[in-house]
Amino acid sequence: DAKTTQPPSMDCAEGRAANLPCNHSTISGNEYVYWYRQIHSQGPQYIIHGLKNNETNEMASLIITEDRKSSTLILPHATLRDTAVYYCIVRVVGTGGSYIPTFGRGTSLIVHP
């Protein structure tokens, strides 16, 4: 699996957009980018995933660069409840084989008032 690099920590003001970067320069053509987050003392929670097109859901937007070597998770209006560790993961998805996400240390996002 392609390795990902994320900043260890970031902070953001409440109500502002939080932009979390992820570098995955060795990603291959059939690897997807996934984001999970983990709020303190809880299990990780799926946020969003994508292959090459930008994606948006009720939680966040995912922007993937054209060369797919990096991506940004955007929380458009961060709230205090968005304070968590955010994990960027890349992995092959397809029939056969297993999907086992490999979590790194992630980015600890602190949203402050």
Next chain:
Amino acid sequence: GAGVSQTPSNKVTEKGKYVELRCDPISGHTALYWYRQSLGQGPEFLIYFQGTGAADDSGLPNDRFFAVRPEGSVSTLKIQRTERGDSAVYLCASSLTQGTYNEQFFGPGTRLTVL
């Protein structure tokens, strides 16, 4: 509906003892995963079940660790002769199926402390 549940939420044991950690996945989810998370680290994969069988146990650190899922729903992670280094949060996750991407739903974890 009910999410993934894990029991106990906390377990304190002494070095050398045997422990069992239980995971109840979401009903109908055929894939089940166990992870271990140490302080300040991301979750580390241990084992994955598809139905009753362990499809991938490459993450189990040694033969003291074993997991079962006899009826394809509830799973038990068993640790023999516990060591202080086994102290961690043990997370369970389930998903609808495997092979194509399906979102993993995680439980709250069991915090294991080995004294």
